[in-house]
Amino acid sequence: MTRSSRLRRPPILLSAPEPVAVAFTGQRAAEKPMTLGQLNILEWFRNASGHPYVTIGAELAVCGDVGVADVVETIAVLLARHEGLRTRYRDGDPPTQQVLDSGVLTLGVCSTDGSGPDRSAIAQRLLRQLRAEPLDPAGLPLRIAVAENTGTVVAAAMDISHLAADFGAVEIIKQEFAQMLADRSARRAGLPRHQPLDQAELESSPAQRRQAEMALRYWREQLSRMPQCLYATPRTAPSGDSVCAGLSSVAGALAASAIAARTRTSRASIVLAAVGAVLAQRTGYRELVFPALAGNRFGPRLAGYVGTLAQGCLTVLPVAGHDFDALVRTAWTAVLESCRHSRYDAFHRVEMARRIEHDRGVRFNYEPLFNSVAAETGVPSRDSSPAAIEQARRSTSVSLRPMPAGSSQLRFDLCQADHVLRLDLWTGDTRRVSPDELRSLLLAVENLLVAAAAGDLSAEEIRAAVRLEPITRGPDWVLADSCWVEPAEVQRVLDEAFGPDVAKVFAQAGDRQLVAYLAESESVRTPEQAHARYMAALAGHPTAIAPRHYVMCAAMPADPADRSQWRVLRSGDGRSPGES
Structure with a gap:
């Protein structure tokens, strides 16, 4: 048997989906203006119709002996519990959210012969089926499909509008779906929660409006000095593609764990500090001003909130002259400061930014340079001694995959920091940032984390650990x-x-x-x-x-x-x- 034939997966056999009605009933029907988070996504939609995150796809975990009826009952409870899932979003003047008190969602049920690959592969196939047609803007903001074999559901997938949920909300939906499938007694709507309608009313209060205005003043200050492109590099190829490089590093996770124990900061802040040090060394900037994303899930009322809260923020990270531990703490403070100014009217921000662009003669790209979706478990990694970290570096890998076309020069996405450091680096223009460049930047981040795991590093030691020279620009720049x-x-x-x-x-x-x-x-x-x-x-x-x-x-x-x-x-x- 050849190696290729051993690795070849059996085909996924799915029938065409059969529609199954999921009737739902909620506590109220109402229509109100959109929240700031929804307005932010609506403004983004108008300029990003082909973006991969216009909807968010997710696998819904299923295990044990559950049938389609269990899934129908669970979805009905989710729709009753979370008003954002039974809302129609209207782009009017003003844009509004219309919550339905009852209705029907169509669940797609496919049959599989059970001989195919694992659940995740089947779920991805279901997701592709769901996305074969665009989401109907006049209908409910989500669609769900399951695959069943001889009466047992073996996989499930969901595709949901970003107007209804951000990545934090999707995680809540996934957790509650799995919990209710596993425990029939949990299948009840429960006490009323903070809903998007309530959030819109809260944001209309004088105190919240003042906070949003303060956020716009902060944006005006930072946009007046932010570079048009932080990672400005010359063209090295006549044409290019959109590519993502993914770092998988056990050593990086062990190093981040050791640094977190020493500095008592989050691992996301540690990785951001390392990214900042690498970019500062390459670009020559002593201070980095760049777009990021804020989840905006502050306070207990938003802990279980299913709605879209995440908005862009501008982070200011002073890098020059800092030892590494000080840079980590500075990164943590910088993130907190930028998050204080991450709730605002996106349409007002766009108007203000256009004036600044006109006056400065620049065109900004607001795709985040750094975004963390890694869950902070706080669980310490196993042996993080220098010897263990060096041993773990043998398993480090960087893989490449194509990405949908994008306009970002660079985008770091921290996907996981516990046990394995998974850090993606995406460029929409390999004419200026080659795959080799992506790989070298990711490995430089790992180099710095590994070096800092043994103890604090001076500014000079940071430069030595990064092992990258400044970007070469011609004398006419x-x-x-x-x-x-x-x-x-x-x-x-x-x-x-x-x-x-x-x-x-x-x-x-x-x-x-x-x-x-x-x-x-x-x-x-x-x-x-x-x-x-x-x-x-x-x-x-x-x-x-x-x-x-x-x-x-x-x-x-x-x-x-x-x-x-x-x-x-x-x-x-x-x-x-x-x-x-």
């Missing part, structure tokens, strides 16, 4: 407005926006950086018109920002590189009317 800028990329955007042989950028013109000289046309006669045209073309160019100054001229001269040949008509920054 400039640092302007906190952004590393490639003038050749600015020129590329000018050519896209105005056409070839129209404009020329100068990295330095007198005492000004990034000055664009361009020939006027019928449609572009002023710096303001030139700036608007350039900004419309800037997206997708992470190493370009808008010129700091526009010089409008009669025509392009024979030698565009000679500034003295341009016949100047008027000039300005394009942001402030009235300049000449």
